Amino acid sequence: MKTFDLMTYIEAKRARVDAALEELLPLTDGPSLPVFQAMRYSVMAGGKRVRPILLMAGAEAVGGDPGPLMPFACAIECVHTYSLIHDDLPAMDDDDLRRGRPTCHKAYGEAVAILAGDGLLTLAFELIMNPAHMKKIPPDAFRLAVYRLARAAGVHGMVGGQTADILMENREIDGETLSYIHTRKTGALISACVEIGAILGGGQREQVEALVRYGDALGLAFQVKDDLLDVEGDPRITGKSSGSDEKSHKATYPALYGIENTRQRARDLLDQALLSLRDFDHLADPLRAIASFVVEREY
């Protein structure tokens, strides 16, 4: 039996997501407006498409066909990109560069960047709700999936997490607040991707619940590992200067618990993620490989 090759899997999926995004991103229907270009500029900036891939892997794990779910997968990438655009704004993290290119507001100005973010968040729901897309999903499952996305993106998820993160800059932070930020700012959407894939893929209730546990562990592991890489990662590999979180006075796991405890925490979360997949067969191998990769990566 051939072992599962994660990199081949990811590359194939990513190429399909990129092609679908290229097609689904809107073109102007009137005067040439920079907001259309700004949306495309940020979405097509070479993202790893982690979230769409997780959605598809979640559907596959329960035996579903991920093909028809592509508009939903692309919608989640739009939500993710909108959050990056708004997080980078001068009033927020004030970043000039993202993935080596000028951030959206540096390239298009602040007003257009705000509108491009607004446009992408709205486009996500436009893509999902378009009656021409995903016609065969049972209505109850469909509705629940969209609700989970909105919930993960909103004030109880990403928006709340980003608010807490910004307010806590330059302030002493306790474990409870750090956990609030971690679970909401990035964890909520990552977990929702796997859950949504499982729901739309036709998963049974216990399967969906198991995949939510997997997603929660994965989302946290992702964040904890990011914090670790920031402290001990090789800047030539991670692409950012080491200790940059500390310099911008961002709350991190190692700052609060120390490096060795953080490493252990990442390993524990990986174990937890894998354990949640115990009752799944080889169809969950992509999810298993992704979890290991997230914790063992060097960038």
Next chain:
Amino acid sequence: MKTFDLMTYIEAKRARVDAALEELLPLTDGPSLPVFQAMRYSVMAGGKRVRPILLMAGAEAVGGDPGPLMPFACAIECVHTYSLIHDDLPAMDDDDLRRGRPTCHKAYGEAVAILAGDGLLTLAFELIMNPAHMKKIPPDAFRLAVYRLARAAGVHGMVGGQTADILMENREIDGETLSYIHTRKTGALISACVEIGAILGGGQREQVEALVRYGDALGLAFQVKDDLLDVEGDPRITGKSSGSDEKSHKATYPALYGIENTRQRARDLLDQALLSLRDFDHLADPLRAIASFVVEREY
């Protein structure tokens, strides 16, 4: 027969929308975050609830019960409020006051205002998609209605209109561009309200189409009348200094076509709106009265 009393109708509906918003706006689920207060501050700032009322009146016109549609009506008010918060930002229209109170970013700072807008836009879809709400709407109608909202709010609607409006400040504008801005910036959402009410209220296809024509005329009439009031309105009644659009170099209908043509255009749009309701019975009286009011109001 008693004539229809619009003010009583509006007051009753507005009180119900306010009560529902009070209940549906989220409370924090963790640390006390100003984004929750900021969302509430802007939504509960004394809006006239024109859009939720139009949704309910649209449902009534086709014989539907507007009661169960309240979460959708509130969602549309969230979308409207988010757009006001973001339009007021320093990078956009840079307004310090709205309805006589400090704008959201003046009260809570720019970062929280951006996040409050993002939170409200997302909350709209959370309220609509919540499986506990609006259970009896047929899935196809439900999906179409949500799609119309997303489409009206997105780059082909409000976001596109606002982009064009901002880019055109201090520039010569032609009739085509002005029409693009008018139909998208405010017209799209107003028209979508009536259409969504008709769809969710169980309207037949021809009824929905007629109400879309009504909504398009109403949305434009609303904008044209706003422009007129800005030029010739009594500042003591309109609450803004007359000629304020001209001072901020905003494109307006009277600036392009003259005051008399603008008055005639408003009357024509009212005729068009009323004509679209020709085949409707007394259940469309609220919509008829609203159209007359929009064009004849002094504020």
